[in-house]
Amino acid sequence: MSGFNLLHLVSKGQPVNLRACSLPSGARRTKKTWPVTFSKEELKERLTPMQYHVTQERGTESAFTGELTFNKDSGTYSCVVCGTPLFSSKTKFDSGSGWPSFYDLLKKDSIDLTDDFTYGMHRVETTCSQCGAHLGHVFDDGPRPTRKRYCINSASLAFNPETAPDLNQNSESSNTAPEIKSEAQPEPSTPGETKTPAGEEKKEL
Numbered sequence: 001m002s003g004f005n006l007l008h009l010v011s012k013g014q015p016v017n018l019r020a021c022s023l024p025s026g027a028r029r030t031k032k033t034w035p036v037t038f039s040k041e042e043l044k045e046r047l048t049p050m051q052y053h054v055t056q057e058r059g060t061e062s063a064f065t066g067e068l069t070f071n072k073d074s075g076t077y078s079c080v081v082c083g084t085p086l087f088s089s090k091t092k093f094d095s096g097s098g099w100p101s102f103y104d105l106l107k108k109d110s111i112d113l114t115d116d117f118t119y120g121m122h123r124v125e126t127t128c129s130q131c132g133a134h135l136g137h138v139f140d141d142g143p144r145p146t147r148k149r150y151c152i153n154s155a156s157l158a159f160n161p162e163t164a165p166d167l168n169q170n171s172e173s174s175n176t177a178p179e180i181k182s183e184a185q186p187e188p189s190t191p192g193e194t195k196t197p198a199g200e201e202k203k204e205l
Helices: 003-013 040-046 049-057 167-175
Strands: 075-079 085-088 111-116 123-128 134-139 149-152 157-161 193-195 201-203
Touching (some): 111 134
Antiparallel strands (some): 075 085, 075 157, 111 123
């Protein structure tokens, strides 16, 4: 059985122990200097244990347990470590694998791809191009138009909901009538009298 077919069965059967969206414990990849770096102490302090395990130790969350797996809200998915925008909700789809799946990236250079030959098959690991956080893997069995399936751990993502404009604020400003300031009208003069420029009364002769 080919690696692709085996992977397809793994995704549909949802076994947790094979870690379809992660590297096995102790696996290594080519070292690289990332544009954004954080200390282990800082990351352990602000990330949950699962987020740290997935992004820094190339771990995985169990299938169908991720908080964002079935999220259908509109917005953007970014790297939980450095905040780099990665995916749009418009390209998210239900792959049945148990992990959040997307068929395209927000930007082509937002993710780095690395060959992964673990488990006796060839896969392509996805990492954040800015901080090197492990995200998951990408496969060639996705929907049109890209045919790609980015299988991403929910723990490696942060969801930023799409904010709607404040319609109430706009309506208040549009419904408020503008204040019209009227100029003071001159007092009517008594017949036979006029006002001098200085405001002094002067009788007509």
